[in-house]
Amino acid sequence: MFCNQCEQTAKGFACELAGVCGKNEEVAALQDALIHALQGIAFYAKEWQKHGIVDSQLDVFVLKGIFTTLTNVDFDPARLSAMVREAVRWRDQLKASIRQHGAMVEFKHASTTFEPASDDAGLVEQGRALQLIQSLDANEDIRSMKQILLYGIKGISAYAEHAAKFGETDPVVTQFIYDALVALGTDGLGIEDCVPVALKAGEVNLRAMELLDAGNTGRYGHPVPTAVQLGHRKNKCILITGHDLINLETLLRQTEGKGIDVYTHGEMLPCHAYPELKKYPHFYGHFGTAWQNQRIEFGAFPGPILFTTNCIQKPAPHYADRVFTTNLVGWPGIKHVEENDFSSVVEMALQMDGFTDDSDKGTVTTGFARNAVLGVADKVIDAVKAGAIKHFFLVGGCDGAKSGRDYYTQFVKQTPKDSIVLTLACGKFRFFKEDLGDIGGIPRLLDIGQCNDAYSAIQIAVALSKAFDCGVNDLPLSMVLSWYEQKAVSILLTLLYLGIKNIRLGPSLPAFITPNVLNFLIETYNIQPITTPEADLEAILSE
Incomplete structure (x- = not known):
């Protein structure tokens, strides 16, 4: 494997045996195969759009696919393999649709004819053989610029996928992502060609963040300064972590009146400031802060834990049996729940002791x-x-x-x-x-x-x-x-x-x-x- 997309990459160069994040070579190979398959979609999607055809389901699939390859999002080989195969099915549907419109377009890039192996072991070998990063360009500076673009669209896809769940979309965002995926497979570029595309990624990311902001504030109101409890109170409890406000709202609704307090972790802290989320009296406080201490903190939490998006490493084995993840997040052996049904999380919270005392650790304001x-x-x-x-x-x-x-x-x-x-x-x-x-x-x-x-x-x-x-x-x-x-x-x-x-x-x-x-x-x-x-x-x- 070769992965240097995060700050903690081994020896300041690249993770080549196993990821510092916990990603293994099998997962790395499948993630590379997924990006490759999505490139194949992009070539035909750009051609498809020339005929005025747009498919919002395809756009969301591509956003989710790219988002899946972010650091610490999905380390489940079975899920990644299924997504690669689905990407190829989408690509072939695009091909057929374009031909139905009288266009016989063929591309030289290998992603447009990529066929996944019949079994997952073979698909992993295909992913390894791609050498995705090394193959971006022979020139190390152009390869560097293409990596900046690749990692930029990974970030854009994360924000745009969240925004799409609110119905906030803009074809400008997905069009650029298709353009960028094609650019990654284009030879003969110079730095003067790459810089405008990288800056365009910045412009499109601003739009993606604007869409997500509109979704968050449109549904939950604009945040107001709010003091958040850092301690706990005697009661059953659930901890939710990640970034997804819709999943938090769903959890609050499904725990309402059940004698369960909901605590946030990490990036969910600011959710306490949204008026439409603040109104739930059992949305109590914040538990756990520092990334590097999360295993200790989660281990000390006496209730189930719900992961809703990325930025979390695989849970420690001694408490992994009470960890749940939503559809986009995955690790082998961790229980998945549908994003609209957290009943299994609620049931476990009712079975566990929860906090058996009160603890006042002050407040912070967000x-x-x-x-x-x-x-x-x-x-x-x-x-x-x-x-x-x-x-x-x-x-x-x-x-x-x-x-x-x-x-x-x-x-x-x-x-x-x-x-x-x-x-x-x-x-x-x-x-x-x-x-x-x-x-x-x-x-x-x-x-x-x-x-x-x-x-x-x-x-x-x-x-x-x-x-x-x-x-x-x-x-x-x-x-x-x-x-x-x-x-x-x-x-x-x-x-x-x-x-x-x-x-x-x-x-x-x-x-x-x-x-x-x-x-x-x-x-x-x-x-x-x-x-x-x-x-x-x-x-x-x-x-």
């Missing part, structure tokens, strides 16, 4: 999305003009187990008292309980929400730039970001598309970025690796 922040924009602007607020820091992104992420805790703790720290995504769990105080009643630490709420952060930055009649790069705003998986890549591409410069990125730079591509990013956008909190703060505040 819900500072764009409406909440812009609702007090006049106070923020006045505070800046008066000199009470002199700088804004956006410190957020992914969390992970690899050493070096304590940097973000130390950075936030050392930010000046006349500064505001905006944060989002699971990276905030390194410091989300820090008491930084406030400035004129405005908390110094503002939790904007999930990773996709980078859309809210961008809207806040744009609003501030308009208020001060300057560009975003001219604001006293610094971005210090952490990354782990592919959604972070898509968000970074969005920031670059918007022309935002001087981003500091860590804890290490992506292994798939070559020195020449890195130099391009430095020269064009002044992207910088993090160093030490002290040195970076001194440099930022002296700029």
